[in-house]
Amino acid sequence: MDRIDDWRSNGYMTSTSEIQTAVVIGGTGKTGARVGRGLTAKGVRTRIASRSAGTVFDWNDRVTWGPALSGVDAAYVTYAPDLAVPESSSHIAEFADLALAAGVRRVVLLSGRGEPAAEKAEESLSCSGLEWAVVRASWFAQNFSEGYLREPIRTRHLALPVGDVAEPFIDLDDLSEVAVAALTRADLLGRVFEVTGPRSLSFAEAVAAISLASGRAVTFETIGLEQFSEEMTAGGVPDGMVDLLSYLFSEVLDGRNRFVTGVVEEVLERPARDFAVFAAEAARTGAWS
Secondary structure, eight states: OOOGGGEEOOSSOOOSSSOOEEEEETTTSHHHHHHHHHHHHTTOEEEEEETTSSEEOBTTBGGGHHHHHTTOSEEEEOOSSOTTSTTHHHHHHHHHHHHHHTTOOEEEEEEETTOHHHHHHHHHHHTSSSEEEEEEEOOBGGGGTTSTTHHHHHTTEEEESOOSOEEOOBOHHHHHHHHHHHHHOGGGTTOEEEEOOSSOEEHHHHHHHHHHHHTOOOEEEEOOHHHHHHHHHHTTOOHHHHHHHHHIIIIIOSSTTOSOOOHHHHHHSSOOOOHHHHHHHHHHTTTTO
């Protein structure tokens, strides 16, 4: 019998989806929490699974995988630390096999744009025999307000190993709505959805938009990769995460993902949220206070 804190359900709504039950792997994270709320709003009985949730899930502990997948129709999957790491494709393949054996019908995987290792993980899912969809995301706008960039913004100076390369930052509310649609709509299956914001900005332009929205004079500085790594290590960031961020800034953030897609508009039938709107809302709710 499921523990009461394993599930989120309003107890009143009848599901508007053919999917009745779902698990959110990484359900306490930035996208997972939003997807969990979105599924619940559609009346889908939703289990939250992560290292800190009632249903414990850890990618490095396969014993935790089976209980998370038991008795659900669908799964939203985020991979930690990132699909960019080499072992991700084998983990996703093994997870998909277990999901299929457990009776799971549908899996939606969060992926990253322009990451070769992530594309291998996507292929592992698409060949699994499950119903599937992939949501490939550009950089999250909320990394500035909820992630590792928040504290530098609060202290009014952000230094990163990146120049004028533009990125179409995606608002996580948009991303999560697309993921919920893919989980609950059969017409969206078997597709890779590259979600972006409506325009591309450099990191300096993004910081300028945050300054304008928050009324705080935040400066941006381009630094070398070695300095960035040293500062992250000195700040207590684990070595594995430092290596991952260094890879993303030095390899992936080279302009390959600067183009904007219309996926949010196509799937949600409304415009994607602009970065300036995100910044104004984050400032209003005290993200950088």
